[in-house]
Amino acid sequence: MTLRFHDSATATVRDFVPLQKGKASLYYCGATVQGEPHIGHVRSALAFDQLTRWLQTSGYEVTVVRNVTDIDDKILVKAAENNEPWWALAYRFEQAFENAYDSLGILKPTYEPRATGHIPEMHALIQTLIERGHAYPALDDSGDVYFDVRSWKAYGSLTHQNIDDMQAAPDADPRGKRDPRDFALWKGHKDGDPETAKWESPWGAGRPGWHLECSAMVTKYLGTEFDIHGGGLDLRFPHHENEMAQSQAAGHGFANFWMHNGMVTYQGEKMSKSIGNTINPREMLELARPLVVRYYLGQAHYRSVLDYRPTSLAEAGAAVERIETFIEAARKQLFPGNGFGYIGTRPEAFAAAMDDDLNVPAALAVLHETVRAGNTALAAGDADRVQEAFLAVLGMADALGMNPLDEKWATAAGSPAALGALDVLVKAQLEARALARAEKNWAESDKIRDLLAAAGVVVADTAAGATWSLQK
Incomplete structure (x- = not known):
């Protein structure tokens, strides 16, 4: 099968033809670390994690770059409101994003550059644009440098807009611009700005514009032309439109594909703090296991x-439990000794779905159908079909980054592996309690029962012996 992806720039599904045989390069926009991550951030990272995993599964060596915007107007405003150094606030929230990504099993990128570490590359890009007639220092001697949108005839081609229909760029005082739509490449240091938030440049001390940062960083790590540029749909304009314009105006081929993930809503409405219908990753992880949250978001x-x-x-939890229950039942039947190795397989229908613009819903349908077939085989005692389904389910779950037997999930509370280990420990305590009861050592028996109860384990004495369950 040939991998095909929807290209936002052409609004068509195209065959994926990498620039280098056997290799794939992906850049997707990371966080502007001004606050806690929200669900939209994590959903975007998970979408491109699924893409990365499928490219790897398809045999590509994948280089992934995800940037961190750690200097930005919004960061400076939030830091001032908190009476906190801007760099301290940025680092604190960068760690919050990393924790959210790690909790959901999102692969670490090959490179994760910070904007503040790439000022020289940004200066070089600005200089190239000035020399090519596509950028100019501000007309008001503010130290700003702007991209001249009317100098680049293709401006607006990513989002298929006409320049005259666009709103003004709200990133700087328009009095220094030739056109209100011109956007800032460099922002001159202003009165009231933190002294630590400026860098010297040929145009005066200041800091980079948001759009420029990504273009400079991706070029350093992936070159002037690469395979895929991704991000949330809300970044298409103005961020990605401006990225593409300034990079191509500098003579770079830039991205071969543009891929954008959709938004997250709350019962059909846009999430908004003002109306109180938001939920963040931390809150989700308090309501469900990380694997369940990953399943839901993906x-x-x-x-x-x-x-x-x-x-x-x-x-989502019910869907994950159906998968886990089959895997655990099949594992016990096929590998009762607990020690086993396997090579997962992937049905053709699953691969066809993933190759068709990363159609995860169709791929999950194949996975769940295989679980149902495996359960039927278990009931019939057909070991060969059980093994076939078991290996297929594990192979598909692996490709989606949600194999319950993976070490990432196997140690999580509530996972089959964790419950298996707990079962061994609890049964050892129950055996000690049974011995104490046989010896009429009621104090020791009660002590063990109370110890288990304190740990959330409910013991029930039956005619066949004691059983246990976790407290609801």
Whole structure:
């Protein structure tokens, strides 16, 4: 099968033809670390994690770059409101993003550059644009440098807009611009700006514009032309439009594909703090296991809207439990000694779905159908079909980054492996309690029962012996 992806720039599904045989290069926009991550941030990272994993599964050596915007107007404003150094605030929230990514099993990128570490590359890009007639120092001697949108005839081609229909760029005082739509490449240091938030440049002390940062960083790590540029749909304009314009105006081929993931809504409405219908990754992880949250955020097609409802995590949890229950039952039948190795397989229908613009919903349908077939085989005692389904389910789950037996998830509370280990420990305590009861050592028996109860383990004495369950 040939991998095909939807290209936002052409609004068509195109065959993926990498610039280098056997290799794939991906850049997707990371966080502007001004606050805690929200679900949209994590959904975007997960979508491109699924893309990365499928490219790897398809045999590509993948280089992934995800940037960190650690200097920005919004960061300076938030830091001032908190009476906190801007760099301290940025680092604190950068760690919050990393924790959210790690919790959900999102692969670390090959490179994760910070904007503040690439000022020389930004200066070089600005100089190239000035020399090529596409940028100019501000007309008001503010130290700003702007991209001249009317100098680049292709401006607006990513989002298929006419310049005259666009709103003004709200990133600087328009009095220094030739056109209100010109956007800032460099922002001169202003009165009231922190002294630590400026760098010397040929145009005066200041800091980089947001759009420029990404172009400079991706070029350093992936070159002037690379395979895929991704990000949330909300970044298409103005961020990605401006990135593409300034990079191509500098003579770079830039991205061969543009891929954008859809937004997350709350019961059909846009999430908004003002109306109180938001939920963040931390809150989700308090409601459900990380694997369940990953399943929920990754179950929709990456380009579609993902709608959150109060029942969403319970539904995702039920789906994950069906997969886990089959895997555990099949594992016990096939590998009763617990030590086993396997090579997962992937049905053709699963691969065809993933090759078709990363159609995860269709791929999950194949996975769940295989689980159902495996359960039927278990009931019939057909070991060969059980093994076939078991290996296929593990192979598909691996490709999606949600194999319950993976070390990432196997140590999580509530996972089959964790419950298996707990079962061994609890049964050892129950055996000690049974011995104490046989010896009429009621104090020791009660002590063990109380110890288990304090740990959330409910013991029930039956005619067949004691059983246990976790407290609801």
